[in-house]
Every structure is written in C-alpha cells, then in structure tokens.
Amino acid sequence: MCGRELDYVKKAFESNYIAPVGPxxxxxxxxxxxxxxxxxxxxxxxxxxxxxxxxRCIGIKPGDLVLASTLTFIGSVAGAKYLGADLGFIDCDYDTWNMDIDVLEKEIESLLKSGIKPAAVLPTENYGQPCDVDRLRSVCDRYEIPLVMDCAETVGATYKGQHVGHGVKAAAFSFNGNKIVTTSGGGMVTSDDGALIDHARYLANQAKQPGWQYEHHEIGYNYRLSNILAAIGISQLEVIEQRVQRKREIFNQYKDELAEVPGIRFMPDVSYGVGNRWLTAVMIDEKEFGVDNIAVMTGLEAENIESRPIWRPLHTQKVFANCRVAGGQVAESINRQGICLPSGTSMSNEDVTRICKTIRSLCKTRSLRETG
Incomplete structure (x- = not known):
C-alpha cells in the first residue's frame, strides 16, 4: 500500500456506493x-x-480454436474454455520468454492447410515483459485473425514508447494482490473499440437492459469491480511510475550482485520496450551452478526466503492433455530451470543483498567457493 488508500476508501464509504457502481x-x-x-x-x-x-466480446464460441501461450498461468486461457472453445498452445522463445512468433506463424499456416482457421491469437506478456505487438499483428492481420493480449502482468510496461495494450483488438489487465498495483482482486478490459467495451460493461453487469425493469436479452456475468476496491486502485495507480522504477531497481541489483555466479541467467530485456519487471526471474543451469532450481528454492526456504518456480507450461497440464501444441521444448526448459525471486517493492537493498548471499552460498561450483 502506498498510504493514501484509506483516504479514497473513506470517500467511497461517504458516497454510500458499496456495490459495483459508484464515483x-x-x-x-x-x-x-x-x-x-x-x-x-x-x-x-x-x-x-x-x-x-x-x-466473449470478440465472438469466441464453442468449437472455435484459440491459439495461446503455453508458458503462462491457467487464468490466461480459462476464459476460452468457459466459452467452449478449443485451445492450441504455442511455445515461447529464449529471447523474450513470450510467444514465439515464428512458431505461431508456422502453426497458423499448418492449420489453414488442414482447413482450420484460428478464431483468435492470445499471447501472454510474461513477468512484465512486453510482446512485440507489431510483429504479432503483422502475422495475425495477414491471415485476418483477431489479436487479443493477456497483459495481466504488464501494468506500467511500455512497447515502443506507449503503454502496453495498444495495437490489438482488446487487452486484459490484472490487479490481483500480487500484481505491481493491486485492488486486492480486480481486472480491466481495454480496447480502441468503444462498442466492444460498452458490450463488455453490459455483460459484466448481468447483461441487464437499461430501465427499471429487470430485463435481459443475453446471459451476462456478475463481473463488475466493487466501488470499494476501485477506491484502493486509484491510490495504487497514482504511484505506478515509482512501482515500476523500484521493480527495475530490484532486478538490476540482483543482476549486479549475482553477475559473477556461474549458471545464473536472467530473463532478458527486450529492445522494443520497457518491462515492469513484475518478478525477477532467472534460470539455474545445474551443470554450471552445481545444484538445480529446486535445491535453490529449498535452500532459500530454509532461510525464510520465499521463491517460486516459473509457470508450468499449460500443454503439460493434465487438464489440457488433448490440446494441440506447437513446440513446447523451450517453455519446458525454462520451467525446468526457472525461479522467480522475491520482488516486492517494499524490499530494501539489504533484503536483496541477503537473498543474493544465500544464493551464492548454495552454489556448488568449486571456483566460486574458492573465490568467496
């Protein structure tokens, strides 16, 4: 919390708008x-x-095929299954950890040759890393396939000087409790298409027709954000620039302090944008480091330091066993070696140094032990 949340929540209570509507x-x-x-x-x-x-608002229906990132959280694709759509998973690349656009294009071409046209492409921007939207759009436009973006983790990140979310049919963001700014729970749908957002707002409010009668022409959802939680979000958005700056400072400190440790590779920075570094993510090469990522996470836990593995690729999940996948080996490799390190903006530089010291102590490479 940045400190002003209670002021805005007080205003929300004073307005007496407690439900999912209000100033x-x-x-x-x-x-x-x-x-x-x-x-x-x-x-x-x-x-x-x-x-x-x-x-739903771009027209996904039962039997449609949605091509999505495999290296992501299940929430990225659950909506497609809610709508009865089929999923095809696309591998990531080592340069961005996001959807591999070359693999995507080959998969689309293969599908079209077999008479199947994907209904949408849904890439995830992983760990605050923006996707190359221009390249994605050039592929999708060529085959007239809608491009929508999972920007859940990239609030505050930019692509070619603009905030992420531009240049696509629609984009979705998250304000979950672990995100860079939070409303405890919450999300946002955005688009250049005002009619699409009007429809989304209508559906999110149980698809209730205007007027005082409870009249419905479509089945909607109880998805609107609470006015109270929105009050928290206002304060959070006021400090988004400082949050991104601090996240990137934490990432850079990790990178500096672990620069000489063999076998540690950080999630790359892309040339076309600025990620928010929501989480500092690394890969541990067991041969170079001496132990694997699980041993590192266990060693950190012994010092009361929480870490987490990289997303388990969705194509390896039992629930998606019957879905098609293009590639997958890169995502599996990143998952096998990956760790997300503590990245909260309330961390001090001393906290980061303690974590780095613990990681260094876990390295079993002789040269590192001998040099301190």
Whole structure:
C-alpha cells in the first residue's frame, strides 16, 4: 500500500456506493485510461474474468480454436474454455520468454492447410515483459485473425514508447494482490473499440437492459469491480511510475550482485520496450551452478526466503492433455530451470543483498567457493 488508500476508501464509504457502481469506480477507469492512453476500459472482478469477457466480446464460441501461450498461468486461457472453445498452445522463445512468433506463424499456416482457421491469437506478456505487438499483428492481420493480449502482468510496461495494450483488438489487465498495483482482486478490459467495451460493461453487469425493469436479452456475468476496491486502485495507480522504477531497481541489483555466479541467467530485456519487471526471474543451469532450481528454492526456504518456480507450461497440464501444441521444448526448459525471486517493492537493498548471499552460498561450483 502506498498510504493514501484509506483516504479514497473513506470517500467511497461517504458516497454510500458499496456495490459495483459508484464515483470511485468511474474515477479508477478514467485514471487508468489517462495513464495508459487506452481510450476505452471497463473494470471487472479479476484478470481471469477480464480475459473471459474479452474473448466473449470478440465472438469466441464453442468449437472455435484459440491459439495461446503455453508458458503462462491457467487464468490466461480459462476464459476460452468457459466459452467452449478449443485451445492450441504455442511455445515461447529464449529471447523474450513470450510467444514465439515464428512458431505461431508456422502453426497458423499448418492449420489453414488442414482447413482450420484460428478464431483468435492470445499471447501472454510474461513477468512484465512486453510482446512485440507489431510483429504479432503483422502475422495475425495477414491471415485476418483477431489479436487479443493477456497483459495481466504488464501494468506500467511500455512497447515502443506507449503503454502496453495498444495495437490489438482488446487487452486484459490484472490487479490481483500480487500484481505491481493491486485492488486486492480486480481486472480491466481495454480496447480502441468503444462498442466492444460498452458490450463488455453490459455483460459484466448481468447483461441487464437499461430501465427499471429487470430485463435481459443475453446471459451476462456478475463481473463488475466493487466501488470499494476501485477506491484502493486509484491510490495504487497514482504511484505506478515509482512501482515500476523500484521493480527495475530490484532486478538490476540482483543482476549486479549475482553477475559473477556461474549458471545464473536472467530473463532478458527486450529492445522494443520497457518491462515492469513484475518478478525477477532467472534460470539455474545445474551443470554450471552445481545444484538445480529446486535445491535453490529449498535452500532459500530454509532461510525464510520465499521463491517460486516459473509457470508450468499449460500443454503439460493434465487438464489440457488433448490440446494441440506447437513446440513446447523451450517453455519446458525454462520451467525446468526457472525461479522467480522475491520482488516486492517494499524490499530494501539489504533484503536483496541477503537473498543474493544465500544464493551464492548454495552454489556448488568449486571456483566460486574458492573465490568467496
């Protein structure tokens, strides 16, 4: 928390708008639009519901095929399954850890030759890393396939000087409790298409027709964000620049202090944008470091330091056993070796140094032990 949340929550209580409607909700949406430059947005319950609504609003229906990232959290693709769609998973690349655009294009060409046209492409921007939207769009436009983006982890990140979320049919963001800015739970659907967002807002409010009668022409959802949670979000958005700066400082400190440790490779920076470094993610090469990523996580836990593995690729999950996959080996390799290190903006430099010291102590490479 940045300190002003209670002031905005007090205003929300004073307004007596406790339900998912009210002045703070309107202000939160307006502020998000102002900060990002994304002209139309609707705040909803969480990032998963934002992606579900986004896919519903571009017309995804049962039997459609959605091509999605395999290296991601299940919330990225659950919405497609809610709608009865089929999923095809696309591998990532080592340069970005995001969807491999070359693999995507080959998969689309293969599908078209067999008479199948994907209904949408849904890449995830992993760990705050922006995707190369221009390249993605050039592929999708060539085959007239809608491009929608899972930006759940990239609030505050930029692509070619603009906030992420531009240049696609629609984008979804998350304000979950672990995100760079939070409303405890919450999400946002954004688009250049005002009609799409109007429809999303309508569906998020149980698809209730205007007027005092409870009249419905479509089945909707109870997805609107609470006015109280939106009040928290206003304060959070006011400090987004400082949050991104601190996240990147933490990443750079890790990188500097672990630079001489063999077998540690950091998630790369891309040339076309600036990630928010939501989490500092690394790969541990067991041969070079001396132990694997599980041993490192266990060693950190022994010092009361929480870490987590990289996302388990979705194509390896039992629930998606019957889904098609293009590639997958890169995602599996990153998952096998990857660790997410503590990255909270409340961490001190001393905290990061303690974590780095612990990681160094876990390295079993002789040369490192001999040199200290």
């Amino acid at each position: 703070q909700l309107d202000q939160f949406e307006e502020l998000f639009s102002e900060i990002t430059g994304l002209p139309h947005c609707v705040a909803v319950a969480n990032g998963t519901s934002a992606i579900h609504l986004m896919l």
